[in-house]
Amino acid sequence: MCIAVTGKGIVSAIGIDEHEVWQSIMDAKSGVAVPEYLRTSHKELLCGEVKRSNDFFKEKLHIAKDKILSRTALFMIYAIRDAIRQAGIDDEELHRRRVVLVVGTTVGGMDLTENVWATLDSEPDNVKILLHHQTGDCTESVAEYFGFVDESMTIATACSSAANAIITGAELLKANKADIVIAGGGEALTRFHLNGFNSLMILDKEQCRPFDGKRAGLNLGEGAAFVVLENVNNGTKRAAKVQAYLTGYANRCDAYHQTASSPDGEGAYLAMTDAMKSAGLSPSQIDYINAHGTGTPNNDLSESNALRRAFPDAIPPVSSTKPFTGHTTSASGAIEAVICIMALDNGYVPQNLGFKSADDGCITPVASGFRTSLKNVMCSSFGFGGNDSTLIFSSAPTTGEVRHYDLHSQITVAGHHKFTDNGEIDEIKQYLKPAEYRRMNQILRVSLLTSLKALKNAGIEKPDAIITATSLGCWEYTEYLLDQLATEGETTQKPSYFMQSTHNTIGSNIAAYLKCHGYNTTFSHGEKSMDLAMKDAENLLVTGQCKNVLVGCHYETSPRLRELMHRLGVDNLQPLYSEAFIMSIERT
Amino acid sequence: MTMEELIEELKLEIIKTLNLEEMSPEDISPDDNIFGEGLGLDSIDALELIVLMEKKYGIKLKDASEGKAIFQSIRTMAEYVSKNRTK
Numbered sequence: 022m023c024i025a026v027t028g029k030g031i032v033s034a035i036g037i038d039e040h041e042v043w044q045s046i047m048d049a050k051s052g053v054a055v056p057e058y059l060r061t062s063h064k065e066l067l068c069g070e071v072k073r074s075n076d077f078f079k080e081k082l083h084i085a086k087d088k089i090l091s092r093t094a095l096f097m098i099y100a101i102r103d104a105i106r107q108a109g110i111d112d113e114e115l116h117r118r119r120v121v122l123v124v125g126t127t128v129g130g131m132d133l134t135e136n137v138w139a140t141l142d143s144e145p146d147n148v149k150i151l152l153h154h155q156t157g158d159c160t161e162s163v164a165e166y167f168g169f170v171d172e173s174m175t176i177a178t179a180c181s182s183a184a185n186a187i188i189t190g191a192e193l194l195k196a197n198k199a200d201i202v203i204a205g206g207g208e209a210l211t212r213f214h215l216n217g218f219n220s221l222m223i224l225d226k227e228q229c230r231p232f233d234g235k236r237a238g239l240n241l242g243e244g245a246a247f248v249v250l251e252n253v254n255n256g257t258k259r260a261a262k263v264q265a266y267l268t269g270y271a272n273r274c275d276a277y278h279q280t281a282s283s284p285d286g287e288g289a290y291l292a293m294t295d296a297m298k299s300a301g302l303s304p305s306q307i308d309y310i311n312a313h314g315t316g317t318p319n320n321d322l323s324e325s326n327a328l329r330r331a332f333p334d335a336i337p338p339v340s341s342t343k344p345f346t347g348h349t350t351s352a353s354g355a356i357e358a359v360i361c362i363m364a365l366d367n368g369y370v371p372q373n374l375g376f377k378s379a380d381d382g383c384i385t386p387v388a389s390g391f392r393t394s395l396k397n398v399m400c401s402s403f404g405f406g407g408n409d410s411t412l413i414f415s416s417a418p419t420t421g422e423v424r425h426y427d428l429h430s431q432i433t434v435a436g437h438h439k440f441t442d443n444g445e446i447d448e449i450k451q452y453l454k455p456a457e458y459r460r461m462n463q464i465l466r467v468s469l470l471t472s473l474k475a476l477k478n479a480g481i482e483k484p485d486a487i488i489t490a491t492s493l494g495c496w497e498y499t500e501y502l503l504d505q506l507a508t509e510g511e512t513t514q515k516p517s518y519f520m521q522s523t524h525n526t527i528g529s530n531i532a533a534y535l536k537c538h539g540y541n542t543t544f545s546h547g548e549k550s551m552d553l554a555m556k557d558a559e560n561l562l563v564t565g566q567c568k569n570v571l572v573g574c575h576y577e578t579s580p581r582l583r584e585l586m587h588r589l590g591v592d593n594l595q596p597l598y599s600e601a602f603i604m605s606i607e608r609t
Numbered sequence: 610m611t612m613e614e615l616i617e618e619l620k621l622e623i624i625k626t627l628n629l630e631e632m633s634p635e636d637i638s639p640d641d642n643i644f645g646e647g648l649g650l651d652s653i654d655a656l657e658l659i660v661l662m663e664k665k666y667g668i669k670l671k672d673a674s675e676g677k678a679i680f681q682s683i684r685t686m687a688e689y690v691s692k693n694r695t696k
Contacts, residue, residue, distance in 0.1 A: 221656060222673045237672075281652070455631040456649060513663055516656035 023418040024191045024268075027261040028108030028249035030100035031359045032207075033346045034069035034242055038103055043363050046345060046371045046390070053228045053240045053347050059210045060136075062511050066224055068210055069242025069347020071096065082166070091130040091153055092209035094162045096245035096352075101163065101203055108249040109259060110201065115169035118200035122164050122173040123190040125182030125206030127351045127523055129156035129175075132209045139507035141585060148588050155492055156524070157546035159207075170203075174553050177351070177494070177524035177545035179404035180313075181272075182206050184354025184412055185542050187248065188270045192560055194252050195424050205355035207245030213502065214350070215241055216511050217519035221280065229316030229348070231341035231373060232325065234380040239315040242347020246355035248362075265362045268397070268415040269300025274487070274541035275407025276532040279460075279520050281319050286327025288409035289313070291538055293331040293401060296411035301421035302397055304332045307413070309370050309398045311357045314341025314386070315348050320403065325383040337399075340387040344374035354402035354410065361398045361414050368394055405520065406529025408541055424564045427608070432562055435569060436479025436603035440471045443597070453534075460517050461530065462497050464577040467599045468527045469534055472573055475601035476535075484603065485567035486540035487528050488558050490550035490574045494524030494543075500579050527575050540567065550574070555604070562606040569605040574598065615687045623683070626661050627654050639684040647682075655680060667695030 031038070034052025035045035045052065056068045078095040079086055082102070101122075105115070130153035137147035152158060156175045164170035176185045183206025190204030218224055218241055225238035253263060273295060275288025282289070297304060313324055328336050342360050349356050364371055370393060373386035396416050403409045449458055449466045452473055458466055468489075476484065493499070498518035505514060520526070525543040532541050540561060544553040551574040558570040576598040578586075583594050610618070620634040627650065641647040644655070655676050662668040662679075668690065670676055679689045 220660065222659070279653070455629075459628040459630060460653070513660050515660060517653055520653065 023253050023266055024194055025251055025253040025261070025263040026248045026265045026267060026362060026414070027251050027263060028104040028106070029247070029264060029359045029362055030103030030107070031244070031246040031356060032071055032096045032100045033244035033349065033356055034071055035345050037071065037073060037099065039359065039363060042360070043367065046342070046360070049372060049374055051228055051345050051374055053344065056210065059212065059215070061212050061215055063215060063219065065226060066215060066219060067226070067228065067240050069240055069349065070210055071243055089133065089150060089153055090162055091159055092132045093126055093128055093130065093207045094159050096209060096243070097124065097163045097207035097247070098166050100205065100207070100245040101167065101247045104203065104247045104249050108261060112169070114259065119171050120169050120201045120203065121190065121193055121199040122160065122170045123186040123202060123204040124160040124163065124173065124175045125186035125351050125354060126156050126159055126175060126208055127177045127179055127182055128208045128211055128214060129159040130154045131211045131213050135211055135213050135503060135506060138503045148585055151585060152589060155547055157492060157549065160546065174544065175546040177543050178408035179406065179523045179525050180348070180350050181354055181402040181404035181408045181410045182351035183246070184402035184410040185272055187267065187355065187358060187412060188272055188410060189557065190250050191267055191270065194250055196426065196560055202250040203247055204250055205245065205247030206352045208243055208349055208351040210241060210243040212506060212511060216506065216514050217502065217522070220514040220516045220519055223317045225316055228375055229344050230375055231312070231314035231316045231343060232321050232380060232383040232386045233376055234378040236316045236318060236321060238317050239343065240347040242349040244346065244349045244352050244356055246352060246359045248355065248358060265365050265414040265416065266418050267412065268419040268421055269296045269302065269413035270411065271295035271299060272410045272540045272542060274529065274532045274538050275409055276536050276538050277407050278533065279526060279530070280405050282323035282403065282407065284323060284326065286323040286330070287538060288407045289324055289327035289401065289403055290330045292409040292411040293327065293399065296399065296413050299422045300397070300413045300415070301419050302413065304334065307337045307397050307399050308395045309364060310337055310339045311361050311398065311400045312339050312341045313401045313403045314343055314373070316343060322382045324403070328384050336384055338370050338387045339384055340371055340373035342371050357402070358400050358412055358414065361400045365395050365398050365414055365416055368392055404525060405523050406525050407532070408525050408529060427563050427565065431607045432559055433605055433607055434602050435605040436475045436481065438471050438474035438478060438601050440467050440597070440599035445470065462495055462521060463597065464495050464497065464575055465521065465527060465530050467597060468573055468575040469531055471599040471601040472531045472571055475603050476571065479603035481569055481603060483535050483537050484569050484571035486561055486570045487532050487537055488554045488570060488572045489528035489543040490554040491524055491527055491543065491576060492545055492547050492550055493577065494545065495521045495526055496577045496579055496582060498522050500581060531571070558604045562604060569603055571601060572604055573601040612687055612691065615691055616683055619683050619687055622661060622665060626657050637683060640682050643680050643682060662690070666690050668693050
C-alpha cells in the first residue's frame with residue numbers, strides 16, 4: 022500500500038500559497054515581524070503572522086463578512102481549497118468517495134473567545150460565539166464549508182497536532198476506512214498563547230535562531246497546511262499527479278516533563294528511528310531533515326542529542342524553517358511537511374535562516390540552502406508533554422512495514438475504572454509525593470488516578486499506548502487565564518497554569534508518570550472524542566502495533582462555563598468526568 | 610518592613626504560589642537552597658517566582674537566568690526585593 026500525497030495547500034507568514042512560500046525560502050526572506058493583525062500590546066514580540074485580514078480570507082472564500090468563523094478555520098479552509106485543487110479531484114468524485122478530514126489544532130476558536138470573554142454579561146449576544154470555541158467546532162465549521170466531508174476528527178497534541186493528524190489519516194487509508202484523507206492543521210495567533218509563551222520566558226525578541234550558540238527562544242507563528250492523501254492503488258480513475266509518498270511515520274512520547282524535553286531526547290529519538298523502521302529506510306538513506314528546531318535552548322539541545330543517537334554514523338543536512346514561518350504550533354507539522362515535499366520536488370535543501378554561530382552542544386544546521394537530489398526527507402514535530410512525532414516523505418515508494426489486520430481476534434476490556442466520588446481524588450496521594458501532584462489541577466489528578474486504577478484492575482503496569490479523549494482539556498486553568506486576560510490585560514500569566522491549558526497535558530501527564538514512551542495521542546472533538554479514541558485504539562490492536570492500550574475519557578467544566586452554556590440551551594455538561602479502559606486483544 | 614518580616618512574608622507567598630500544601634513556614638530555613646537539594650524546586654517554579662516578584666513587588670526580571678542568583682535562598686530573595694521593590 023502506497024500512501025500518496027496528491028495535493029497540498031499552505032498558508033503562512035511567508036506566503037499564502039505554495040509558490041509564495043517557496044519563493045520566500047529561495048530568497049531567504051523571513052516572515053517574522055511585528056504583529057499587526059493580532060490585537061496585542063506586545064509589539065516587541067516578533068511573530069510569524071499571516072499578513073492578511075480575516076476579511077481578506079472571507080472575500081476570497083466567498084464567505085459572508087458577518088459569518089462567525091475563527092481565524093484558524095479561515096486559514097484551514099483556504100489551505101484545503103488549494104490542496105484539493107492541486108489534487109484535481111472534482112466535486113462529483115469528492116461526493117462519491119469516502120472523504121475524511123483530520124485536523125490538528127489546539128487554539129481552535131480561542132481568537133474569537135478571548136475577544137468576547139470580558140463582555141459576555143454586558144453584551145449577551147456575544148455568548149453564542151462560545152459555540153465556536155472548541156477545537157472540534159473549528160473542524161466542523163471547516164467540514165461544513167466544503168460539504169463533501171463524510172467524517173471529521175480533531176487531534177490536539179499541542180505542537181505535534183498536525184503531524185499526528187497526518188499519521189491518523191494515513192492509518193485510516195491503510196485500514197480502508199477512507200478513500201481520500203485531507204489531513205493537516207491550523208493555528209491562529211492569540212493573545213492567550215502569546216502571553217502564555219511569554220510567561221514561560223521562551224520567546225526570542227529577535228528572529229529565532231535554532232541550533233545557534235546565541236539562540237534565545239522561539240517566535241510564535243500562525244497558519245495552516247493540509248495534504249490530500251490517497252491510496253494510489255485504490256481505483257481512482259483520475260491520473261493523480263503524486264507529489265510525494267508518505268513512506269514512514271511514528272508517534273512516540275518523551276514521558277519526561279510537562280514542557281521540557283529530556284536531556285537525551287528519548288521521545289524524539291524513538292519517533293525518528295521508528296519512522297525510519299516503518300519506511301524500511303536506514304539512517305544513511307535520509308537526505309534531509311526538517312527539524313522541530315524551535316530555537317529554545319532546551320529543545321534544540323535535546324533534539325541534537327536525539328539526532329546524534331538516531332544517526333550515529335553521519336547526520337544528514339538538517340535545518341529548521343521556523344526562522345521563516347515562526348513556530349506555528351499545532352500547524353507546524355503540516356506546514357513543515359509541505360515545505361519538505363516542496364524541497365523533495367525542487368531538489369533543494371532549505372537553509373536554517375540566520376544561523377551564525379555553532380553551539381558546542383548542538384548539531385550544526387544548514388547555513389545556506391543548496392541544490393541536491395533528494396529521495397527521502399524527514400520532518401519532526403515535538404509537542405508540550407513530549408508528544409513527539411516524525412514523518413518521512415519520499416519521491417518513490419519504499420519497502421516498508423506492511424500492516425496486517427487481524428480481524429478475527431476479539432478486542433476486550435481488560436481493565437476499567439470510572440471516577441464517581443469527589444472524595445476519591447485524595448487517593449492520588451497514595452501514588453504520588455506532594456511534590457509530584459502539587460502542580461496538577463483536579464482533572465490531572467483524577468485522570469491519572471482513574472488510569473492507575475484501571476491498569477491495576479487489568480494487572481498491567483504499563484500500557485503500550487495512551488489515547489485520551491477530552492473536549493476542553495484542563496478547562497479550570499484555561500478559564501483562569503481568560504479571566505486574567507479580561508481583567509488585568511496582557512500581564513504575565515501564571516506559567517504553570519498555561520502549561521496545563523493544552524489538551525494533551527492529560528495524556529502526557531499519565532505517560533510521564535508511567536514512563537510510557539509508546540504511541541500517545543489526544544482526540545478533542547466534542548462528544549465524538551471518546552468514539553474516535555476507541556476506534557484509534559482498535560486500529561493499534563488489530564494491526565499488532567500494541568497489545569494493550571489505555572483509553573481515557575476525561576472532561577472538566579466550571580460553574581461559569583455551565584452557566585454560559587445554559588444560556589445557549591446546552592445543559593448536559595458535567596463538572597467532572599473521568600473513565601479509563603484498558604483495551605487489549607485476545608489472539609485466536 | 611524589617612528583613613525578618615519580609616522573609617516571613619516571602620515564605621507564605623512561596624507556599625501559596627507554588628502550592629506547597631504539605632509545608633509550613635517553620636519548615637523553611639531562610640538560608641536553605643531553593644532549588645535542587647533543599648526545597649527541591651524546579652525551573653517552572655523559578656518562572657512562578659519571577660511572576661510573583663512582578664505582581665507582588667513590581668520587580669521585572671528580563672530573563673530566567675537573572676533569577677539564578679536572586680533565588681538562591683529566601684534570604685537572597687528578600688535582600689533583592691527590599692533593594693528593588695517598586696510596590
